[in-house]
Amino acid sequence: MFPSAAGPIGVFDSGYGGLTILKEIRAALPEYDYIYLGDNARAPYGTRSFDVVYEFTREAVKTLFERGCHLVILACNTASAKALRSIQQKDLPGWDSSRRVLGIIIPTVEALGSITKNGNIGVLGTPGTVSSGTYDIEIAKFFPQFRTVSVECPMWVPLVENREYDSPGADYFVEKYVEELFAQEPDTDTIILGCTHYPLLIDKIRRQVAGRATIITQGELVAASLREYLARHPEMDAVCTRGGNCTYLTTENPDKFTALAGTFMHTPVRAEHVTL
Incomplete structure (x- = not known):
């Protein structure tokens, strides 16, 4: 065939x-x-x-x-x-x-054990990835003691694909989703960027996270x-x-x-x- x-x-x-x-x-x-x-x-x-x-x-x-x-x-x-x-x-x-x-999800999850200090994991992803619950399921398989919170970031992919990732609009939506994550779990110490577009926003994400957590990109x-x-x-x-x-x-x-x-x-x- x-x-x-x-x-x-x-x-x-x-x-x-x-x-x-x-x-x-x-x-x-x-x-x-x-x-x-x-x-x-x-x-x-x-x-x-x-x-x-x-x-x-x-x-x-x-x-x-x-x-x-x-x-x-x-x-x-x-x-x-x-x-x-x-x-x-x-x-x-x-x-x-x-x-x-x-x-690319399992290689990402496998790395968590050597990165997180307290087992509080945040996932920033597309609505499809977050609603699938795949990260929650796989993290629970590998590390049942970890706690996972997830936030849908529906505006990040359009911002990247329309080359608006350096715009003030991108600043607004980075702040919105990152703070939504920390509102769910203030002690989050590791954040997975669960979409391959998101590294183009990495500088803004890092500034917003401001050292509160380690950010994982998947590449x-x-x-x-x-x-x-x-x-x-x-x-x-x-x-x-x-x-x-x-x-x-x-x-x-x-x-x-x-x-x-x-x-x-x-x-x-x-x-x-x-x-x-």
Whole structure:
């Protein structure tokens, strides 16, 4: 059904945010080849239902497999929360049981034990990620003694994608959501930025948090986890090609994607259009 030859590592996101994950993965593992796929035409996923996110993510993963990927990273918290388990359990056995799809939530959660001092964890995420309860569930599995509070931040992704993350409006909404979190749990000492867009707001978030908590961005954690995964699974490492190349695909206008992607990657990007 899919090409059997070795191929690139696939990285999928509903839009641009996954580029913050790809950037750190490429910094940590520059020798590999990558395909990034952004479903920008149907973004954002954060307010969509479980069924819709699953179907959209399933189409994207299938497209990356058809382009030669044996391993796909869902560099999207909403897709990881709403679609990952279904794809792993329902689709991979019928498609090709040797291929793998991994998410970014578990690598983030696993790191908490070495970061928090008091076990009070805050999650700032999209409505879809927060309503899924995935962070609460996974944190309770790994660290049942921890307490988790979550806040939906529906305005942060639009601010980033409309390049308003340096605006006074961004200041207002950063203050609003951060203070809402501390109002729920004043002793929060670790905050997960549960959306890959949010690192573009990191300076404002840090100023608002003002040393009250450690802020976790996901890129470095996911990159380290992927390095460890490939070391533990030489059979998967063997089917990932190494040429240092990266292809960018988008379901939107490629010129629009190219213009904004450079903001995330801090380097020029050229994208191709793809239909899912």
